Amino acid sequence: MDTSTYKSEVTAAFNSAAASYDRLGVEFFTPMGRRLVEHAAPREGERVLDVGCGRGACVFPAAERVGPKGLVVGIDVAEAMIEEAAKEAALRRADTVELRVMDGEHPDFAPGSFDVVLGSYSVIFLPDAPAALARYAPLLSPGGRLAFTSPVFSDDTFPFLPPVFTELIPRELLLDLPSAWRPEALQQRFNSWLADPADLARTLERAGFQDVSVVDEPVRLVAESGLAWVDWSHTQGMRLLWNHLADDKRQQLRERLITSLDALRDGESPLVIETPVRYVTTAVGA
Ligand SMILES: C[S@@+](CC[C@H](N)C(=O)[O-])C[C@H]1O[C@@H](n2cnc3c(N)ncnc32)[C@H](O)[C@@H]1O
Numbered sequence: 001m002d003t004s005t006y007k008s009e010v011t012a013a014f015n016s017a018a019a020s021y022d023r024l025g026v027e028f029f030t031p032m033g034r035r036l037v038e039h040a041a042p043r044e045g046e047r048v049l050d051v052g053c054g055r056g057a058c059v060f061p062a063a064e065r066v067g068p069k070g071l072v073v074g075i076d077v078a079e080a081m082i083e084e085a086a087k088e089a090a091l092r093r094a095d096t097v098e099l100r101v102m103d104g105e106h107p108d109f110a111p112g113s114f115d116v117v118l119g120s121y122s123v124i125f126l127p128d129a130p131a132a133l134a135r136y137a138p139l140l141s142p143g144g145r146l147a148f149t150s151p152v153f154s155d156d157t158f159p160f161l162p163p164v165f166t167e168l169i170p171r172e173l174l175l176d177l178p179s180a181w182r183p184e185a186l187q188q189r190f191n192s193w194l195a196d197p198a199d200l201a202r203t204l205e206r207a208g209f210q211d212v213s214v215v216d217e218p219v220r221l222v223a224e225s226g227l228a229w230v231d232w233s234h235t236q237g238m239r240l241l242w243n244h245l246a247d248d249k250r251q252q253l254r255e256r257l258i259t260s261l262d263a264l265r266d267g268e269s270p271l272v273i274e275t276p277v278r279y280v281t282t283a284v285g286a
Contacts, residue, residue: 003127006180007103010125011077013239014054018080021055026223026232032149032277033057033120035217037065039279040147045069046115049139051104051148052076052122056085056097062118063094073114075102076122105132112141119148124190125237130203137208143286146209152216152276153195159186160237162221162275168260173249181244200280209282218274226261229271230254 014021022029037058042048048062053074063072074097076082082099089097102108104119105126117136126132136146151160158165171183179185193203201212223229234242242250265271 006127007077009240009243013237013243014076014078015080017235017239018055018078018084020235021081021084022057022232022235023055024228024232024235026221026228028219028221028232028275029054029057029121029236032219034061035219035277036118036120036147036149036279037061039215039281040116040118040145042066042070042116047071047113047141048073048116048118049107049109049114049136050074051107051117051119051136052125053085053099054078054081054120054122056088056099058118058120059085059097059099060088060092060094062116063097066096068096071096071098073098073100073109075100075104075107077101077103105135107132107135107139109139111138113139115141115144117144117146119146121149121151121237123148124150124194130193130207133204133209134207137284140284143283145281145283146204147279147281150194150278150280151190152278153187153190158183159190162273164264164273168257169253170256173245173253173256176246176249177241177244181241194278204280204282209284212280212282215279215281216276217279219277221273221275223261223271223273225265225271226258229261229273230257233257 042062042065044067046066048066050058053059053076056074059072059074066072074085079101082101086099117140123129158169174182193199197214200214204212223232261271
């Protein structure tokens with residue numbers, strides 16, 4: 001699949017997911033964004049850029065930290081995400097927050113515009129992320145930091161999903177997917193430089209960064225039930241998988257996931273999945 005088709009599919013998926021994105025009672029992106037901001041630790045008065053900001057999982061915690069003298073700019077390729085984030089900014093009267101529709105592969109800012117660049121679960125969607133990240137290094141002030149999250153990939157993991165899903169998603173349901181959306185193709189697209197911390201550090205160093213730190217920590221994903229998880233999965237990147245399944249396979253996968261996720265619950269208690277997340281922090285030279 002060529003890059004522009006891929007990008008427009010990703011944009012369309014997040015545009016149509018935006019109204020319910022991360023708002024169906026499942027906790028995942030919001031706690032992850034808050035934690036990424038803790039790792040990046042923007043200081044009072046700093047200028048922060050959030051790439052692929054979605055509805056603002058990092059934007060608003062960052063705005064709290066930088067305070068009234070700071071600035072947080074959120075960019076996203078999906079217009080509907082930016083509209084939702086802007087509604088939230090208005091509700092919060094967050095007047096140090098600016099939101100813009102922009103392709104994160106081609107950031108359009110003057111050199112030295114930011115002290116911190118963030119990207120939570122968004123860098124993975126950039127078709128050539130290492131090349132894109134190299135464009136962020138000059139946008140940072142001397143000593144400025146880049147911090148982003150990604151899934152923790154392993155060979156047998158379905159991309160984006162915690163290892164438990166390797167067992168729960170039967171491969172035969174995925175055989176009819178267009179080749180570009182099969183798990184093997186997605187693995188290759190997303191994890192080639194992110195899977196191995198040494199590879200990741202080398203890639204970031206080539207992109208102009210130094211002092212790379214990679215910390216894997218679980219985010220406790222909590223959903224009321226298997227059904228709640230499946231409904232929520234349509235509001236995030238997995239929507240791309242659902243979109244590409246034939247109707248009968250989509251229905252089979254839906255039923256299978258609801259049943260097997262409910263089997264992981266302790267009676268009526270919520271479904272809890274400890275989901276490994278990779279937090280990467282790095283800096284440009286002072
Ligand atoms: C999984 S969401 C994460 C959103 C947000 N950072 C959060 O943690 O909730 C991925 C986001 O990346 C955005 N995205 C994907 N490709 C992008 C691109 N080329 N440029 C900018 N944003 C992009 C999507 O529109 C989506 O909002």
